[in-house]
Amino acid sequence: MTVSTHARRTRVHVTGAASTAVRSVLESPRRPARVLAVFPAGVYLEVRTETEPSVIAVITGEATRLPNSVLLAGPLPHVTVGDDAYVGDRAVDLGPLSLRVRRWWDPAPPLGPIDRARLAGAAAILTRPSDPAPGLAGNGAVASLAAACAKGWLLGAVSAAEQLVGLGPGLTPSGDDVLAALLVTLRHLGTATGAERAVWLADWLAATVTYDARTRTTPLSATLLHCAARGEASPELLAVLRGIAGGQALEPALRRLRRLGHTSGADLAQGVAIGVGAVLALGGQR
């Protein structure tokens, strides 16, 4: 860590790693941003930009690596909601810190080919009752979404998804988590099993939920939906997909996913289950 004096105040130069989802905004010219929320292991910045991701999570090693994250090698600075920050020119300036990226990770790594038998086995595990229960357990729109996706019925899926965007309390409403995980699952597992209809469904659903996400849900959740539309997710969710693909054990990965947040993890797991069901159902159709 080195200290140098800039025009107005002393900046502490620190380094870290970042998701490639935020690469374009980091490598663009410097833009103003403001602190949207502060947590012990993360600070959310809203960048003044029309493009996504517009919310960037600056986190420490303890936080979940959301696909819009920049991971600090050191501790977070003390900042408060509303503070000014800057993002761009390959740096994030936050409080006294000027952060540069020394490592990039891929939030949407390809899975490689998967056979349908594996997928069917995983579906059985994913649909078992979970603890905690998803935030929207028993919600009619979720059931309609699952049914429509399994039939490859785009209009039904889109109508259900529209009811779910922004549904529920918190920074990432349950409805958004279900949709985000569904989008990621359809895209990755659809590609991995050659289920083109599933990828097609992911494309159209993604277009629907991202179209007006910024006005219908929280800024963070809108950014995460945009990420999910491109197949980008947190390592916990990706680990479940790898578990389904056979690259690692599924059940421990599923337990870790479900432990995230209050019901966030359970909501994501529900989205994965809907996605797996849809990919299985749509896999036969070409």
Add this chain to the structure above:
Amino acid sequence: MSPLSTPSRVITVGAGLLDEALAAQAVPTTPVDWRPPLPGTAEALVKVLGDPRRQAANELAADRLTSARPHLVGVRRAAEVLPRGTFLHAGPPITWERASGPMRGALIGAMLLEGLAADEHDAAARLAAGEVALRPCHEHAAVGPMAGVVSPSMWLFEVRDEEHGGTAYCSLNEGLGKVLRYGAYGPEVLERLRWMAAVLGPALAAALERTGPIDLRSLIAQALQMGDELHNRNRAATSLLLRELAPAVVEAAPGEAAQVLRFINGNDHFFLNAGMAAAKVSTDAARGIPGSTMVVAMARNGTDFGVQVSGLGGRWFTGPAGVPDGLYLGTYGPEDANPDIGDSTITETSGLGGFAMAASPAIVRFVGGEVADAVRATRSMYEITLAEHPAYQIPGLGFRGTPVGIDVTLVARTGLLPVVNTGIAGRIAGTGQVGAGLVKPPAEAFTSALLALAEAVSDPF
């Protein structure tokens, strides 16, 4: 073949710069505090580590050592165990000429006790003439504290390993002050030994017949949780043993029970000898495994510090015994101290004593004065040991098992020598104990063992 994925954590060993480059990428690292191995060991290390037998051999050795279930099964006269015309002594083999003051004193005392000499000069002359054969305790399934001299009329604890079937012996503890094991042989010393032979031994033997085998593994495990480290502190273990024995002693020898129990109660170290036999029987279970680099004995005769290694049979590897660094009784000082002596390092060899210092805050004065020093001493021993003892646990370390199974290769690689707690004997024959403290084993004992292991690698690549 595990798939390629981002390492969650990287162990770095060597240049700090490369570790820093990872930290700058927000990759957690575990930096190894590496240092070069002990001088002259680099080539041997490579050979020995590359020995295809080593890993399995060490796993077996550590497993046998830690799974031993020592039970105190009896007390019997040494004459039943000893070869005729032989005295046993502590440490690696030694001759009268090379023996130190306390070793000579104890041997003289044994001659007098056995009626083999008229007086101390006569005893010395006869010993110098080789009238009695001197053999290490370790060669006869025995161990002895300090001088460790065993002669036929003494009584021995008999400890059996119920897991692997071995048997080991250790003399009965005389107490502190002027005692034979510290090289004292005055009339009061001999008188006490005669009483032990006539009263204590038979009473304990009879008592043990009534109690049946006493589980020393569980007793030691309990004592560790009560603040003993089982080498320099045996207060809890002695109390626990006394509790087991007392009713049977009263029943078996009603006439002498009060004397016997008072004697045991008056000696906080009474358990040490039983504990040493337990340690010996456990380490013996791990002997003779080809390719194993695990230490199965560390012992000193007051002149040499010797080690034996599982894969190298009964060979001794020695270096000069050091003078312990510690606290002295009364007006004694380091100039009065004899170099390190005794088989009691069998406790460290089996994961007790200095290795369990963190369990014994009451005696941290020996290791520098602070509880943190004791914790540090124990923690450092995990760096040179192969296993953690499943039964011997340290409450202060979250009931982590004690470090056990010293690996010669790890000693050579880290330069870290076993932490040994010990009593200090007076330099002059007949003085007795002058203090207690820590002693540093000579590195060459371990390096020469390593070189021998390298020679013994049958399949050098």
Add this chain to the structure above:
Amino acid sequence: MSAEAVLVRKGAYYDSVQLMRVSRALSGTPGVAAAMVAMATELNVSVIRDLGFTVPEACPGDLLIAVRADDPEAAVAEADRQLTTLQRPGAAAEQPPLTTWSAAAGEPAGLVLVSVPGEHAFCEAYDAVMAGLPVMVFSDGVPVELERRLKELAEERDVLVMGPDCGTASIGGVGLGFANVLAPGPVGVVAASGTGAQQVTSLLDWAGTGVSHILGVGGRDLSAEVGGLSTLRALRMLDEDPATELIVLVSKPPAPEVARAVEEAVAGLRTPVVPALLPAPDSGASGGANLTKATEQALRTLGRPVPEWPSWVAAPQTPRKTLKGIYSGGTLSLEAAAVAGQGDIVDYGDDAYTRGRAHPMIDPTLRLEALARTGETDVVLLDVVLGHGADPDPAAALAPAVARTSAAVVVALVGTRGDPQDLQRQAAAFRDAGAAVFLSNAQAARHARSLV
């Protein structure tokens, strides 16, 4: 009036990079005319003698402190203070692991990076393999029979050994050793040469193509003694990696029997392989294959456009008589020699120069001396390698030396825009010092040849 002091500390070990930092800090202290703190290796002793010191008897395991200063005692005290601060301060009851064996028993890890002196590297790498962990052995000077043994054990344990003498690797985006900051992407690299891999991946990065993994195998892996065990394993691992769409195999000329095995393995892979075969030392081969061409072929195979490789050239230079290469990367120097087809190209990263001292990518001393020996009849070809682990600002020391020499200087600048040293700033500094700067080493060598 300055006085001298030379001290020998028996058996005090520090790593060469740490000592270089101490030497540097000490030399910069007011009142200190010259200072070197180093392990007493043959090379270091001769360097200290060259500084005019009388060096007492010492062996390579000893630490030498040599100072010429107004107050040598104070300077030695300062050296000691700096050395003490190098010792990691441990919390009272914490015991840092002293061996890889002990570290592997601690918190779960995914990789071991070994950079201890070569004669001791086997033990640490062995621990990693026995713990089932992949290991990168950065250390050089490991005997070849130990390399073979290590890789045989790794076969039994089904783990990858990268190295020994593996300077560069990258796994899942984590840069190890001398690696550049790269974005994830479809190209996997198997490399018998660290700087070779850095050249290929830096060019790919410029072309906007990312890298899945760089698996280094060490310069001797394809020899008959080692039999290509790591290369074959690395190829299989990349073939099974879903993120890897194309493999670039950077290798030196393999032993014939190993070449066959590698060819067979490559033929059996689903993933296309682009070879980047480097010329053998002293083969006299010129032109032909080089790293830049291999990179271009990789881009074409992926169906991606091949860009113009950038250069930063100040003013045109007049022709000179001789070509001198002052390299820090072994492979880059071989490539330069092959492309230029003439001149005296020296690799200062060679074992002979690095025993007991830091690599020239970190410590510019030897190359600065070499630059100072050049004159107006020379064309100097210089490589500057950026990335993790490398000198944080190579231009700071080298650019002034470039400006001072009357030789024509051509720089091969190997790095990415994401590198900590800032590629553009480094390029500008060398250009402003009068050098012609190229991202492609082959182009730099060709340019240098054109000046002779």
